[in-house]
Amino acid sequence: MRIILAGPRGFCAGVNMAIESLRLAIEAFGTPLYVYHEIVHNKWVVEGFMRQGVVFVDDLAEVPEGAHLLYSAHGAPPEIRQQAAQRGLQTIDATCPLVTKVHLEAVRFARKGYTIVLIGHAGHDEVVGTMGEAPGAIRLVQTAADVDRLEVTDPSKVAYLTQTTLSVDDAAEIIARLRHRFPQIVGPAREDICYATQNRQEAVRVLAREADVVLVVGSQNSSNSQRLAELARAQNVRARLIDGPADIDLTWFSGGETVAITAGASAPENVVQQCVALLQERFGATVESRMIRLEDLRFPLPKPLRKQS
Numbered sequence: 251m252r253i254i255l256a257g258p259r260g261f262c263a264g265v266n267m268a269i270e271s272l273r274l275a276i277e278a279f280g281t282p283l284y285v286y287h288e289i290v291h292n293k294w295v296v297e298g299f300m301r302q303g304v305v306f307v308d309d310l311a312e313v314p315e316g317a318h319l320l321y322s323a324h325g326a327p328p329e330i331r332q333q334a335a336q337r338g339l340q341t342i343d344a345t346c347p348l349v350t351k352v353h354l355e356a357v358r359f360a361r362k363g364y365t366i367v368l369i370g371h372a373g374h375d376e377v378v379g380t381m382g383e384a385p386g387a388i389r390l391v392q393t394a395a396d397v398d399r400l401e402v403t404d405p406s407k408v409a410y411l412t413q414t415t416l417s418v419d420d421a422a423e424i425i426a427r428l429r430h431r432f433p434q435i436v437g438p439a440r441e442d443i444c445y446a447t448q449n450r451q452e453a454v455r456v457l458a459r460e461a462d463v464v465l466v467v468g469s470q471n472s473s474n475s476q477r478l479a480e481l482a483r484a485q486n487v488r489a490r491l492i493d494g495p496a497d498i499d500l501t502w503f504s505g506g507e508t509v510a511i512t513a514g515a516s517a518p519e520n521v522v523q524q525c526v527a528l529l530q531e532r533f534g535a536t537v538e539s540r541m542i543r544l545e546d547l548r549f550p551l552p553k554p555l556r557k558q559s
């Protein structure tokens with residue numbers, strides 16, 4: 251067996267910042283410490299913090315008045331921030347700046363009177379947060395077919411935004427359909443699908459061509475991990491989204507395959523290495539690292555934690 255380790259893979263700058271923020275917040279304020287939604291969409295990361303006394307909540311009523319609350323990498327809608335202020339919570343904002351950028355674009359377009367078409371997945375934390383920034387102005391579309399069903403009051407005043415973790419190809423198809431229906435549509439000054447999503451997809455697009463199987467390390471609720479598995483399948487390569495080595499079914503392999511391994515932006519590298527070790531032990535796999543694009547982006551920590559780092 252031959253393993254191709256895809257690069258870049260795993261943690262992005264937003265996830266690194268959010269995890270480091272939570273680690274420093276625990277050091278500074280102790281536990282229990284509360285986080286609105288999962289800090290990032292990964293089972294290992296979330297369970298690790300739960301063992302340290304972090305409480306993840308979907309409802310601020312679960313947070314005692316005056317307690318510390320951290321907003322996750324996916325952000326939080328304004329109504330949650332208002333509730334937190336009313337309850338006297340001490341908040342730390344670990345929202346990824348690239349998610350905040352989309353929020354600000356939504357506010358800007360709404361102020362100018364645009365109907366905003368948000369391309370994204372219903373119910374995803376990031377989409378809920380972005381829609382909350384301009385609730386009356388945003389319509390969600392998930393597919394190109396949804397575009398045909400859109401009804402807007404002024405077709406000459408339509409803007410679009412996208413979730414940061416979409417499939418680049420799917421988003422391009424939907425944007426093309428939007429441009430066809432609304433020729434005057436405007437978009438963000440710079441692409442909303444983030445650099446980490448694009449780079450991980452590009453690596454899979456290139457390396458899946460050489461692979462018989464693609465393993466994507468990531469949790470089922472991780473949007474960008476799901477997209478990586480879909481992308482490999484779209485190239486007629488068998489792909490599995492796995493949380494870790496326990497999800498690997500050895501009957502998937504005969505032992506002579508080329509296996510490309512990647513990881514979603516919230517999946518820890520040590521879990522990737524555990525998967526590699528399992529295949530090395532069972533199939534004597536050789537390992538080759540292939541870096542398609544270098545990344546060196548870092549995001550600043552939230553202000554209340556900067557002194558401590």
Ligand code: SF4
Pocket residue numbers: 262263264265323346347348349414415444445446447474515
């Ligand atoms: S995937 Fe992109 S938008 Fe999401 S946290 Fe990472 S860098 Fe930020």
